[in-house]
Amino acid sequence: MYFPVVICANCWNLFLKNAQICQVDYNTIFAIIHLLCLYLGSRWRVKTLTYKISKYPKNLNRESVDIEIKKAFSIWSNHTDLDFQHKKHGQVHIEIKFELGDHKDGDPFDGPGGTLAHAYFPVYGGDAHFDDSEQWTINSFRGTNLFQVAAHEFGHSLGLSHSDIRSSLMAPFYRGYDPNFVLDTDDIHGIQALYGHKKMNHTKTAIQPQVVNSVSIDENLLLCSDSKIDTIFTSADGHTYVFKGQYFWKLSSDGINDAQPQLISTIWKGLPGNIDAAFTYKNGKTYFFKGSRYWRYIDKIKDGDYPKYIDEGFTGIPDNIDAVTVWTGNGKIYFYKGSKFWRFDPFDKPPVNKSYPKPIANWLGIPDHLDAAFSHHGYTYFFKDESYYRFNDRNFAIDIADPPFPRSTAYWWFGCRSVGKEALLNIQWKQIRNDSQSSNVNKLEHKGLVFGDDSDYTSEDNIALDELT
Numbered sequence: 001m002y003f004p005v006v007i008c009a010n011c012w013n014l015f016l017k018n019a020q021i022c023q024v025d026y027n028t029i030f031a032i033i034h035l036l037c038l039y040l041g042s043r044w045r046v047k048t049l050t051y052k053i054s055k056y057p058k059n060l061n062r063e064s065v066d067i068e069i070k071k072a073f074s075i076w077s078n079h080t081d082l083d084f085q086h087k088k089h090g091q092v093h094i095e096i097k098f099e100l101g102d103h104k105d106g107d108p109f110d111g112p113g114g115t116l117a118h119a120y121f122p123v124y125g126g127d128a129h130f131d132d133s134e135q136w137t138i139n140s141f142r143g144t145n146l147f148q149v150a151a152h153e154f155g156h157s158l159g160l161s162h163s164d165i166r167s168s169l170m171a172p173f174y175r176g177y178d179p180n181f182v183l184d185t186d187d188i189h190g191i192q193a194l195y196g197h198k199k200m201n202h203t204k205t206a207i208q209p210q211v212v213n214s215v216s217i218d219e220n221l222l223l224c225s226d227s228k229i230d231t232i233f234t235s236a237d238g239h240t241y242v243f244k245g246q247y248f249w250k251l252s253s254d255g256i257n258d259a260q261p262q263l264i265s266t267i268w269k270g271l272p273g274n275i276d277a278a279f280t281y282k283n284g285k286t287y288f289f290k291g292s293r294y295w296r297y298i299d300k301i302k303d304g305d306y307p308k309y310i311d312e313g314f315t316g317i318p319d320n321i322d323a324v325t326v327w328t329g330n331g332k333i334y335f336y337k338g339s340k341f342w343r344f345d346p347f348d349k350p351p352v353n354k355s356y357p358k359p360i361a362n363w364l365g366i367p368d369h370l371d372a373a374f375s376h377h378g379y380t381y382f383f384k385d386e387s388y389y390r391f392n393d394r395n396f397a398i399d400i401a402d403p404p405f406p407r408s409t410a411y412w413w414f415g416c417r418s419v420g421k422e423a424l425l426n427i428q429w430k431q432i433r434n435d436s437q438s439s440n441v442n443k444l445e446h447k448g449l450v451f452g453d454d455s456d457y458t459s460e461d462n463i464a465l466d467e468l469t
Contacts, residue, residue: 043159043194044093044122048083051094057136057146058098064138065146069096072150075169076158079188080195094157095125098132109133113328113377116149116174119156126157134377137177141412142252144377145177155187159194163187166400175401176390222261223249224416227386227409231277231323232374236284236299240376242413246273251413270302271295277324277372279333292319316352317342323373325380328393336360339368365398366391383409 053069056062066086073084102108107118109131119128130136130149137143148169155170163170168186223244230243240251247261264273271288280286285303288295293307294314310317314335323336333344340357360368363382372383379399380391387406390399398405410416 044126047081047195048085049094050085050087050092051096052087052089052092053096055097055099055132057130057132060136060138060146068138068147069150072147072154075151075183076154076191078198079183080191080198082158082195093126094154095127096130097127098130098136100132103129105129116144117153119153121156122159128153128157139177139179141177144174148178148181149174155191158191160187160190163190173394175399178402222247223414224410227414227416229372229383229409230275231288231372232381232383233278233280233286234374234376235286236280240374243273243275243278249414268297268300268302270306271297277321277335279324279326281326281333282331287324289321289324314344314351316350316356317344323370323382325373325375327380328375328378329396334373336370336373363391364396365389386410388413 051069051073053062053065056065070084070086076082077084097103099109101111109115109129111131111133112135115131116134117128117130120126128150130146130153135143136146138146152169152174160170162172163186165171165184165186168184170187170190223242228244230245232240232242234240242249242251243264244261246263246265248264248267249261264271264275268288272290275288275290277289278286284298286297286299288297289310290307292310294310295306296303310319310321317335318337321335321337325334326332327334333346335342335344337357339360341360341363342352342356342358344351360366360370366382366389367384370382370384374381374383375393378393380393382389382391384406386409388409389405390401390407391397392399408416
């Protein structure tokens with residue numbers, strides 16, 4: 001069900017009061033609220049609306065941003081008689097800014113991940129603000145897609161609230177880049193409820209798909225022919241690296257930054273190849289694991305007398321681990337080996353709780369014997385063989401997407417367009433279903449999460465999906 005008119009604070013209180021005290025039918029109460037909020041200014045009274053971008057993002061050129069913003073407005077004008085005009089100066093209906101942290105509107109941004117942007121309903125001015133600490137990208141599977149987030153926020157600027165239809169653009173979460181984006185019928189019904197149907201004859205029914213670059217002659221044969229990796233991690237400076245054997249690659253928003261691999265030992269002096277796992281902690285230091293030992297680096301400089309034994313620096317963690325990551329759900333370090341995982345908290349004594357290890361099957365849908373794991377902007381990516389899963393840390397579930405997960409690592413991460421994005425649609429990990437159904441642990445159910453009595457969620461994690469607004 002879609003609620004196209006903003007439910008303002010007074011209307012919401014009225015709804016609760018009538019529903020609980022007067023025992024009036026909920027549909028009737030919502031109809032009353034819609035009428036009240038309509039008169040309070042939940043939509044624009046004109047159909048020609050002006051906008052300007054008064055602060056641009058730091059990592060994109062202005063011309064590209066202008067095109068994406070115009071495209072985001074057009075998905076709404078395609079289905080109504082709204083007309084959006086871009087102005088460079090002067091007063092406008094909708095002002096757009098890319099801001100950092102506290103930007104004096106009472107709703108500070110929280111850095112990378114979390115809240116991506118927010119916008120105000122027409123009654124409050126309609127302005128839209130975007131977190132400039134995000135990695136905004138265009139036509140890319142990496143980073144955060146500017147067009148899709150902007151289109152969502154402009155829905156709010158026009159008076160649309162969130163939808164509980166998961167496929168809707170106005171659903172309260174970001175699903176990731178969709179190169180074949182089409183506005184959902186739920187969104188169309190919502191905007192037309194506010195501004196009516198389009199009366200012109202040249203109506204477009206959907207935005208043209210954004211085209212991803214075709215196969216490049218520079219595709220890396222080693223990664224594209226065998227995309228199984230040893231580890232993947234993001235360094236303190238924000239760059240993402242993939243290790244495989246004796247070599248590493250630096251990733252960009254479009255895939256591999258340089259098709260030619262480099263020797264690990266030439267950049268990280270003293271570090272061997274065939275690394276088991278790696279992660280960068282909050283202290284800015286990167287830890288590499290192989291066999292029974294680990295190395296610590298600050299950027300690419302070895303930080304002291306390493307290697308050291310794992311049982312000395314990471315008491316309670318086994319040798320020969322498969323993967324490691326710092327989970328965004330609680331900031332703790334998670335190690336994976338075989339069918340088990342361990343939670344490590346350096347501030348606890350002992351750092352590994354006695355309830356560990358626990359079965360990887362607790363991460364519903366994630367297979368055993370992982371190759372790598374990597375956390376980024378509220379998601380954990382699990383890699384196995386030549387495929388990967390995107391795990392939503394807020395919802396504690398594998399993301400629902402089209403095509404579904406697992407996806408081809410070669411296509412989606414390394415830009416190997418010759419592989420094809422449909423390559424892994426038929427893959428199923430049979431033990432996942434069996435483990436999740438037969439597990440006899442003392443269960444604690446939480447948004448699809450099954451853990452023992454020592455839950456991995458903190459009290460702050462007991463929340464709904466992180467909203468864009």
